[in-house]
Amino acid sequence: MKEVDFLIIGQGIAGTLLAWFLEKEGKAVAVADAFSPHAASQVAAGIINPITGRRYVKSWRVDELIPSAVQAYAELSEVFGKPFFHELPIIRTLFNRGEENDWLSRTGDPAYAPYMKEQARLGEYALHTVLAYSYGEVLKGGQADLPGLTGAYREKLRAEGRLIEGDVRYDALEVGTAGVAxxxxxxxxxxxxxGHRGASNPFFNYLPYGGAKGEVLIVRIPGVQFSKILKHRVFIVPLPVPETYWVGATYGWKFEDEKPTASGGAFLRQRLEEVLSHPFEVLSHKAAVRPTVKDRRPFLGRHPEISRFALFNGLGTKGASLGPFWAHHLAQHLCYGAPLDPEVDISRFG
Ligand SMILES: Cc1cc2nc3c(=O)[nH]c(=O)nc-3n(C[C@H](O)[C@H](O)[C@H](O)COP(=O)(O)OP(=O)(O)OC[C@H]3O[C@@H](n4cnc5c(N)ncnc54)[C@H](O)[C@@H]3O)c2cc1C
Structure with a gap:
């Protein structure tokens, strides 16, 4: 028997960050994962966006989440010698005077000042997009490279003999007095x-899982190098490969599977045609299911009856920003019994 303190099942961004924080506490960790290109962490752009929604509100607990994310990604970038986070301004299209007024009134609020600029500098977008009514700019956001980070961590786990590849069969987990075999x-x-597959985990399927499918395009825009993220109905996100962009995403609450669909691809293509004044080429079309939760808060905590089982899920649409803070929080709970924040503790569901 190979003995470890923790076996993590699932190596998306949630499992990866939890492994990292547990290892930082000196714990022995193994990870079991059935890699899938249709997992959310392989499809997400990893946008960290502090100002969201039609009312331009700060995202939940963003003042704590962003510093924690920036620090964790910086440390991991240092360990692996690759940048996993790029701070990028997010230009937000304001489609009419009402939206512009709402934006301007928010920028006057001191709590929002660090995150919002009254007016955006469009840069290359001024040359290659159909100009809209007005624009605002979001600061302190950016893009975390979730496929890059999970891929690098997977290689490290594999090289150290701590990766168990393939689907975990729940009936093969044997809970005993000495641990789980x-x-x-x-x-x-x-x-x-x-991630979203947790909805069919027999130990935790009593929790109110949601699931929102999202489709994205990876496109090349020849001769164009945007240096910021643009939110114009869909997001356009520069990728590290020159002239290449992530464009997305769709939201679907009813879906048959996690595969790309013709209608999803056509929708995104049309959105991009509406905003770009420049031809583009679709390189790939991807889809995945976001692990959403009915009350839009993560799932953290131990199983109410089987205390050797715990859960880290429900990162929803925001794994890049929620992941580092809540992985650290859960690691502190599991290692030292630090209390869980009631907002994320699964005991909120009785
Ligand atoms: C289209 C789209 C765009 C998105 N854009 C953003 C964005 O810009 N910013 C942002 O912050 N978030 C974004 N998200 C959300 C983000 O992707 C998720 O919050 C995050 O990736 C969830 O990570 P996870 O590790 O919980 O799940 P996953 O990424 O799904 O990882 C779970 C892993 O566990 C494995 N697994 C599951 N069950 C088992 C089992 N029984 N045995 C073995 N392995 C198992 C899976 O194969 C997978 O590898 C987006 C999501 C989608 C779909």
Whole structure:
């Protein structure tokens, strides 16, 4: 038997960050994962956007989440020698005078001042897009490279013999007095970080999971190098490869599977044609399901009856910003019994 303190099931951004924070506490960690290109962390742009919605409000707990995310991604970038976070301004299209007025009144609020600029500098967007009524600019946001980070971590786990590849069979997890045994491993604690697939985990399927499918396009815009993110109905996000952009996303609450659809692709293509005044080429079309939760708060905590099982899920539409803060929070709880914030504690569901 190979003994570890923690076995994490699922190596998307949730499982990866939790492994990192547990290892920082000196814990022995193994991770089991069935890699899928249709997992949310492989499809997401990883946008961190402090100002969201039609009313331009600060996203939930953003003042704590962003510093925590920036620090965690910086440390991981240092460890792997690759940049996993790019701070990028987000230009937000304001379609009419009402939206512009709302934007301007928000920028006057001191709590919003660090995150919003009255007017945007469009840069290359001024040359290659159909100009709209007006624009605002969001600061302190950016893009976390979730596929890059999870990929680098997977290689590290594999090289260190701590990656168990393939689907975990729930009926093969044997809970005993000495720990949980699984295929030659024994762990003191198992943490499920399975993204939307967690909805069918028999130990935690009593929780109110949602699930929102999203489709995206990866496009090349020849001769054009945007240096900021643009939100103009859809997001256009510069990728590290020159002239290449992530464009998305759709939201679907009713879906048959996690595969791209013709209608999703056509919708995104049309949105891009509306905003770009420049031809583009679609390089790929991807889809995944976001692990959303009915009350829009993450799921953290131990199983109410099987205390050797715990959960880290429900990062919803914001895994890039929520992941670091809540992975650290859960690691402190699991290692030292630090109290869980009631807003994210799964005991809120009785
Ligand atoms: C189209 C789209 C765009 C998005 N854009 C953004 C964005 O810009 N910014 C942002 O912050 N968030 C974004 N998100 C949300 C973000 O992707 C998620 O919040 C985050 O990736 C969830 O990570 P996770 O680790 O919980 O789940 P996942 O990424 O789904 O990872 C779960 C992993 O566990 C594995 N797994 C599951 N069950 C088992 C099992 N039983 N055995 C073995 N392995 C298992 C899966 O194969 C997978 O590898 C987007 C999501 C989508 C779909």
């Amino acid at each position: 699984y295929e030659g491993w024994r762990a003191g604690q198992v943490v499920f970080a399975e």
